[in-house]
Amino acid sequence: MLRLLPMRALYKPLLSLISVVLVLGLTEGGLRLADFEYSPLEIQVTKPGEEEATTDWRDQHAFEDSHFRFHPELLWVPRPGRSVFNSQGFRGKEIPDEKPADAYYVFTIGDSNTLCNAGGSHWPGYLDQRLRKQHPNLRVVNAGVWGYGAYQGVARLKQILKRKPDLVTISFGANDAHRVLIPDKDFAARKESLESPLFDWRLYQLLLWARDRSNSADDSEVELEDTLARVSLGDYEAHLNEIVDICEQHAIEVAFLTRPFKGKPHKESSWKNWGPAYNDLTRKVAQERGVPLFDVYERFSRQPDLFTGESHFNDDGNRRMAKLSEDFLEENFELPD
Numbered sequence: 001m002l003r004l005l006p007m008r009a010l011y012k013p014l015l016s017l018i019s020v021v022l023v024l025g026l027t028e029g030g031l032r033l034a035d036f037e038y039s040p041l042e043i044q045v046t047k048p049g050e051e052e053a054t055t056d057w058r059d060q061h062a063f064e065d066s067h068f069r070f071h072p073e074l075l076w077v078p079r080p081g082r083s084v085f086n087s088q089g090f091r092g093k094e095i096p097d098e099k100p101a102d103a104y105y106v107f108t109i110g111d112s113n114t115l116c117n118a119g120g121s122h123w124p125g126y127l128d129q130r131l132r133k134q135h136p137n138l139r140v141v142n143a144g145v146w147g148y149g150a151y152q153g154v155a156r157l158k159q160i161l162k163r164k165p166d167l168v169t170i171s172f173g174a175n176d177a178h179r180v181l182i183p184d185k186d187f188a189a190r191k192e193s194l195e196s197p198l199f200d201w202r203l204y205q206l207l208l209w210a211r212d213r214s215n216s217a218d219d220s221e222v223e224l225e226d227t228l229a230r231v232s233l234g235d236y237e238a239h240l241n242e243i244v245d246i247c248e249q250h251a252i253e254v255a256f257l258t259r260p261f262k263g264k265p266h267k268e269s270s271w272k273n274w275g276p277a278y279n280d281l282t283r284k285v286a287q288e289r290g291v292p293l294f295d296v297y298e299r300f301s302r303q304p305d306l307f308t309g310e311s312h313f314n315d316d317g318n319r320r321m322a323k324l325s326e327d328f329l330e331e332n333f334e335l336p337d
Contacts, residue, residue: 031202083118099164104138104335105138105163106127106167107168108142108143110148113144114143115142115145117312124140126319130322149230150240151188153239165252171258173259174259183235255291256286256291256292257282260313261307292333306320
């Protein structure tokens with residue numbers, strides 16, 4: 001016959017359990033009050049003291065920028081209604097949730113040169129104004145996102161399919177060339193820690209922080225030869241081909257744009273040392289797959305006055321880009337009347 005343990009025997013274990021719960025609760029509360037947050041995507045990539053950023057800013061986009069939130073495939077996506085993004089996660093006027101029968105949608109998919117700077121103009125917006133004068137049912141939707149590369153471009157296109165685009169323009173190659181310790185595809189694989197139901201607890205994040213610090217004690221000593229491209233040239237080519245495949249499967253027309261930038265690399269680790277190779281691959285895939293190509297780099301490479309910084313257009317550049325893009329689209333695609 002089973003004998004019940006007396007309450008006195010349960011007192012100490014119960015008291016210990018309550019103490020542990022209280023300590024954990026107080027620690028969790030203290031971490032929250034201190035605004036402690038951590039993700040396992042923070043990676044040191046260059047030596048401290050160098051002119052360029054010393055950490056991999058994919059983590060910043062995914063977790064620290066108030067206008068983004070973490071996404072397991074895209075790594076970060078716009079928060080609706082934040083910064084330049086509308087409630088649908090695009091820049092500019094919203095489009096109907098249900099596409100009108102007579103509507104024609106052009107989505108511009110790319111990085112910061114497509115999205116353009118906050119508080120300024122953007123060439124897809126100017127392009128929309130220009131095209132709608134002759135094609136009133138056409139809408140240009142700016143689907144660019146700061147920091148995106150071709151790895152994310154594939155997922156961004158899949159995300160946009162529900163909007164039923166008729167034509168997409170694709171412009172990547174700059175962020176893909178950035179040197180990091182972990183490429184985008186491996187970087188995204190670390191999402192398992194982030195998708196845990198425990199990730200909302202600061203104590204869990206503290207454990208991840210301790211783990212990663214113990215595994216990355218020598219990150220501050222990383223040399224250039226230890227780094228890799230965010231997206232390798234092989235993966236970049238594969239991503240472009242996958243984009244074409246998806247467009248063919250969904251009867252979407254597609255155009256490739258080379259990535260514009262100005263000037264020569266100012267240091268050995270600059271992404272511009274590798275940027276031309278990505279533009280070359282964009283041209284190669286376009287030729288092999290019969291995709292119309294707008295060689296933006298060539299059209300702007302000798303016009304540094306149209307840039308702000310090394311790889312983004314100023315207002316004059318955005319207006320020029322819109323005019324050239326209009327000509328390119330009119331010449332290569334049958335746009336609706």
